[in-house]
Amino acid sequence: MVKDRIIKIYDALSDRYGPQGWWPVIKQIKKGEFGCFYHKNDFSFPKNKDELFEICVGAILTQNTSWKNVEKALINLKNAKMLNCDSIIKANKETIGELIKPSGYYNQKSERLKIFAEWFNSLKKDPTREGLLTLKGIGEETADSILLYGFSIPSFVVDAYTKRILSNLSLINENSSYGEIQRLFESTLPRDFRLYQEYHALLVEHAKHFYMKKQNKEDFLLSLS
DNA sequence: TTCCAGGCAATAC
DNA sequence: GTATTGCATGGA
Numbered sequence: 001m002v003k004d005r006i007i008k009i010y011d012a013l014s015d016r017y018g019p020q021g022w023w024p025v026i027k028q029i030k031k032g033e034f035g036c037f038y039h040k041n042d043f044s045f046p047k048n049k050d051e052l053f054e055i056c057v058g059a060i061l062t063q064n065t066s067w068k069n070v071e072k073a074l075i076n077l078k079n080a081k082m083l084n085c086d087s088i089i090k091a092n093k094e095t096i097g098e099l100i101k102p103s104g105y106y107n108q109k110s111e112r113l114k115i116f117a118e119w120f121n122s123l124k125k126d127p128t129r130e131g132l133l134t135l136k137g138i139g140e141e142t143a144d145s146i147l148l149y150g151f152s153i154p155s156f157v158v159d160a161y162t163k164r165i166l167s168n169l170s171l172i173n174e175n176s177s178y179g180e181i182q183r184l185f186e187s188t189l190p191r192d193f194r195l196y197q198e199y200h201a202l203l204v205e206h207a208k209h210f211y212m213k214k215q216n217k218e219d220f221l222l223s224l225s
Numbered sequence: 226t227t228c229c230a231g232g233c234a235a236t237a238c
Numbered sequence: 239g240t241a242t243t244g245c246a247t248g249g250a
Contacts, residue, residue: 058231059231060232062230062231062232063231063232063233064229064230064231064232064233064245064246065230065231065232065246065247065248066229066230066231066247066248066249067230067231068230068248068249069230069247069248069249070231072247072248073247101246101247102247102248103246103247103248104230104245104246104247104248105232105233105244105245105246105247106245106246106247107245107246108233108234108244108245108246109245109246112233136233136234137232137233137234138233139232139233139234140232140233141231141232141233142232142233145231157231159231159232160230160231160232161231162231200231201231204231207231208231
């Protein structure tokens with residue numbers, strides 16, 4: 001049964017990789033120097049509103065972009081004292097674009113950050129998925145990441161890795177929709193944001209270890225024939 | 226040099 | 239409704 005395997009896969013990944021501590025947050029290493037860190041076994045993040053905003057910014061910047069590049073962009077913003085909602089609202093797109101350049105698509109992303117900041121600023125209570133999805137630049141995965149890691153609301157995040165792993169294990173069809181995959185997890189697992197956070201992070205970790213880049217994979221297969 | 230990365234919106238059919 | 243394309247940088 002598929003649902004049993006969803007549980008067993010979590011246990012196996014958890015045994016293999018241990019606690020993940022997502023979402024990584026910026027921390028001061030020493031005076032004037034910042035780094036990005038995970039926080040294993042600590043689910044008390046985000047600690048404040050700026051940190052919450054930072055997680056949302058990271059979720060937008062990491063769209064189709066490696067996290068390493070996003071870190072550079074986040075640290076640029078932090079050094080410029082602009083990793084907060086007010087600063088993003090006040091700054092012009094060109095200024096933001098220059099700082100987030102390492103994360104790619106900087107013209108689109110700087111506009112999307114400004115749209116998001118306006119919305120974030122007028123937020124009175126916890127957001128809904130539907131509300132987030134009305135924003136230009138926020139699709140399903142980004143909305144779920146913001147809900148799950150920013151607001152600690154159990155909304156399972158489905159990304160390209162999740163799809164690839166489940167498809168490889170024949171647990172889903174190649175062309176299953178986002179919603180179908182999300183429902184598979186959400187109808188199987190206890191509704192606990194900590195579990196959802198760890199599970200998604202573990203899938204990404206496993207994919208990074210196990211799945212090789214296309215070219216390397218082909219070379220690997222060729223070497224066996 | 227080519228390919229890829231923790232997607233999304235606009236456009237085309 | 240589903241398929242394709244543009245967006246951009248840095249690392250392997």
